[in-house]
Amino acid sequence: MRFLTLILLLIMALAPSPSFGNSKTGRKTAGRSTASSDLPKFAAAYTIESLAPNLHTYQISVTVQNAEKKDEIDFTLPAWRPGRYQIQNYAANVQEFKAVSGAAVLYAMKVDKQTWRVKTDGKAEITAIYKYYAGAQLDAGNSYVGADEMYFNGSNLFVYTDETRFKPVSLDIVCPDDWKIATQLERLGKTNRFTAETYDDLIDAPTVASPTLIEFSTVVRGAKIRMVFQNGERALKGFQFNEKNITRDIAKIVETQFDLYKEVPFKEYIFLYHITPYRFSHGVEHKNSTSIVIGGEAEMDMRYDGFLSVTSHEFYHVWNIKRIIPKEFLPYNYTREAYTPMLYVSEGFTSYYGDLSLVRSKVWSPSRYLAELGDNITAMQNTYGRKIQPLALSSFDAWLSGYGTGRANSTVSFYSKGELVGLLLDIEIRKRTDNNASLDDVMRALNTEFAQQHKGFTASDFESLVEKIGGGSFKSFFEKYVYGTDELPFDTSLELLGLAVKKSLARTPFFGASTTVENNFPVVSAVVPESPAALAGFDKGDMLIALNGLSLMNESLNKVLERFKPDERVKISYLRGGKLTETTVRLSGAYGYSVTKKLNATEAQQKMCESWLNAKWDDI
Known part of the structure; x- marks a missing residue:
C-alpha cells in the first residue's frame, strides 16, 4: 500500500498543471485576473493565452461593460488592418465563439462575416470567449503561436464593440514566467497586464512573447x-x-x-x-x-x-501614414474598404524617403543610393502596367489589385512608382524655387498643418501645399504623372542634379512571358502585351519544351535565353492542350538603367545634388 501511494504521488508530481496549456517551460501567469472592479477603469478587458501551441491556437476573452443595459451587443473583428489595404477576413480563423456573464451562458449568433451579436439578458458585464487559429507562415502583419513564441497583431484577433472602442482597455498576456514580452503598450508595474487608451491603440501594438x-x-x-x-x-x-x-x-x-x-x-x-x-x-x-x-x-x-x-x-x-493620414481613413472603419488616391504619398513617398534617409545619414554611400535608384528605374521601365494604370488609380484600387491580384501586366505599384514620382516632384520643387524649398518642406507642412492638428488630408490638400511651397501651378505635373500615364522624365529631371541616366542592353534578351515550373518545365503564367511572346501567340498555360532544340527540362528559361541575342529568331517547341507545337519568335532587347554623375555638371546642379543627398559633390 505504501509503495502504491508513492507511485500515485510520483504521477501527480509529474502531471502537467492545467494552467500550463502545452507550454514546455515555466508557470503561466497574467498580471492578475480580470476582475469586475477593473472595468470602471477599463471599458474592455482582454486576455490572450496559448491554448494549444502545437495546434497553433490562442484562446481570447474580452469582458466589456454594458452600462446602458442594452439588450444586444455586437462584437466585431476587423476585416483588414491598417498598413495592408486589402480585405483579409480574419474572422475565418475564429472558432467556438461564446458569450457569458459570470456563470450565465448568453445567446450569441453570428450576423455577418465578422460580427457576433450577443443577447445580454440585461447583464452589466459581458464576456466573449473564443479560439483563434494562428498557424500560417509568419509575416509582420499576421499572428502566430507555437511552442516557444506568442506573436500577435491585435487587428487580426481582438474583437471590439462600438460602445467601448474609443475608451481605455487592458490586455492580460498569459505566458510562462520566464518569457519576455516586447510591445509598445504600457505595462502596469511588473505584471503581464498592459493598457491602451483605446481599442485602436491596442491593435496598433504588435506584441511578441518568448523566452529567447x-x-x-x-x-x-x-x-x-x-x-x-x-x-x-x-x-x-x-x-x-x-x-x-x-x-x-x-x-x-x-x-x-x-x-x-x-x-x-x-x-x-x-x-x-x-x-x-x-x-x-x-x-x-x-x-x-x-x-x-x-x-x-x-x-x-x-x-x-x-x-x-x-x-x-x-x-x-x-509620420507618414501613422500621423499624416489620408482623410478617407479617419476614423478607421475596420469592416470595409476605405478608398483613397493618396497611397502613393503614404507608401510610395515613404519608400523614397526611406532610402534617401540612408544616404543622408551616411549609412549608405551616394554611389550605393544611385545604384539602387538605377535598379528602381529599370524595374519601372520594364513594368508594362505603367502604360495602363495611373498612379492615383493604383492607390485607389489597392483593395482590388494592389498586391498582385487582378489581370497581369495591367497594374503599377503605388510603392515603386510612388517612390519615383516623389523623386521627380522633389526635383521639380527644387528647380522652381532655386533649391530654396523641396518635398521635405511639403512633408513637414503636412505634419504641422494636418497631423499635429489631428486632421486627415485630401488629394486637394496635398496638391495645394505643393503649389504653395513650389510657388506656382503643378497641375500639369499631377495630370501627367499621378492621374495620367505619361512616361516619367528621368533624364531631364535628374540632369538638374548633375546626374545622367544611362540606358543599356541587358544580358538576357526579352521574350515577354513570366513562367512557373510544372513537371520540370517552364509554363507560361502571364504574357506581356506587345512582347515577342505576345506577337507569337503564346498563352497562359503553354508548357515550353525546347528553344532551338535545347531542352528546357530542369532549366531556367532566362539562363537559356542568355545564349541568344536581341533580334535573333528562335524556334520554341511547346505543349498546348496536349499537342506539341513549334513556332518561331523574334527576341527583342531588354534594357537596364544606371544613374551616374555628369562630368560637365554646372555649379548650380552640383549644389542642388549636394543639398538633396546631404553629401559633397566630390563624394558622390
Whole structure:
C-alpha cells in the first residue's frame, strides 16, 4: 500500500498543471485576473493565452461593460488592418465563439462575416470567449503561436464593440514566467497586464512573447530606441549584422528623420524583428513601433543593406501614414474598404524617403543610393502596367489589385512608382524655387498643418501645399504623372542634379512571358502585351519544351535565353492542350538603367545634388 501511494504521488508530481496549456517551460501567469472592479477603469478587458501551441491556437476573452443595459451587443473583428489595404477576413480563423456573464451562458449568433451579436439578458458585464487559429507562415502583419513564441497583431484577433472602442482597455498576456514580452503598450508595474487608451491603440501594438528574445537599445534626442530580435542569436554574430553596427546605423537613421520633421514625437520606439531561416522581407508600421520579418538567417551579412532599407522605410511611417493620414481613413472603419488616391504619398513617398534617409545619414554611400535608384528605374521601365494604370488609380484600387491580384501586366505599384514620382516632384520643387524649398518642406507642412492638428488630408490638400511651397501651378505635373500615364522624365529631371541616366542592353534578351515550373518545365503564367511572346501567340498555360532544340527540362528559361541575342529568331517547341507545337519568335532587347554623375555638371546642379543627398559633390 505504501509503495502504491508513492507511485500515485510520483504521477501527480509529474502531471502537467492545467494552467500550463502545452507550454514546455515555466508557470503561466497574467498580471492578475480580470476582475469586475477593473472595468470602471477599463471599458474592455482582454486576455490572450496559448491554448494549444502545437495546434497553433490562442484562446481570447474580452469582458466589456454594458452600462446602458442594452439588450444586444455586437462584437466585431476587423476585416483588414491598417498598413495592408486589402480585405483579409480574419474572422475565418475564429472558432467556438461564446458569450457569458459570470456563470450565465448568453445567446450569441453570428450576423455577418465578422460580427457576433450577443443577447445580454440585461447583464452589466459581458464576456466573449473564443479560439483563434494562428498557424500560417509568419509575416509582420499576421499572428502566430507555437511552442516557444506568442506573436500577435491585435487587428487580426481582438474583437471590439462600438460602445467601448474609443475608451481605455487592458490586455492580460498569459505566458510562462520566464518569457519576455516586447510591445509598445504600457505595462502596469511588473505584471503581464498592459493598457491602451483605446481599442485602436491596442491593435496598433504588435506584441511578441518568448523566452529567447534578444534586446538592446540606444537613446536618440532623449527618446529610447529599442531593438528586439526573435530567433536572432546566430544571425547577430555576423561581421556586419551585429549589435554594434545595428545600434549605430539605426541611431543615424532615427536622427536623420528627426531632423527632417524637426520633432521627436514619442518617448520610446520599438523595432521588433523576426529572423527567419529562409529568405524573406516584410515590414508593418505602427505608431510607436514596427514589426519586421526578414531572412534568411545565414545571409544577414549579405542582406544588411536590405535590412537597413526596410528599417528606414518603416521608421519613416512614424509620420507618414501613422500621423499624416489620408482623410478617407479617419476614423478607421475596420469592416470595409476605405478608398483613397493618396497611397502613393503614404507608401510610395515613404519608400523614397526611406532610402534617401540612408544616404543622408551616411549609412549608405551616394554611389550605393544611385545604384539602387538605377535598379528602381529599370524595374519601372520594364513594368508594362505603367502604360495602363495611373498612379492615383493604383492607390485607389489597392483593395482590388494592389498586391498582385487582378489581370497581369495591367497594374503599377503605388510603392515603386510612388517612390519615383516623389523623386521627380522633389526635383521639380527644387528647380522652381532655386533649391530654396523641396518635398521635405511639403512633408513637414503636412505634419504641422494636418497631423499635429489631428486632421486627415485630401488629394486637394496635398496638391495645394505643393503649389504653395513650389510657388506656382503643378497641375500639369499631377495630370501627367499621378492621374495620367505619361512616361516619367528621368533624364531631364535628374540632369538638374548633375546626374545622367544611362540606358543599356541587358544580358538576357526579352521574350515577354513570366513562367512557373510544372513537371520540370517552364509554363507560361502571364504574357506581356506587345512582347515577342505576345506577337507569337503564346498563352497562359503553354508548357515550353525546347528553344532551338535545347531542352528546357530542369532549366531556367532566362539562363537559356542568355545564349541568344536581341533580334535573333528562335524556334520554341511547346505543349498546348496536349499537342506539341513549334513556332518561331523574334527576341527583342531588354534594357537596364544606371544613374551616374555628369562630368560637365554646372555649379548650380552640383549644389542642388549636394543639398538633396546631404553629401559633397566630390563624394558622390
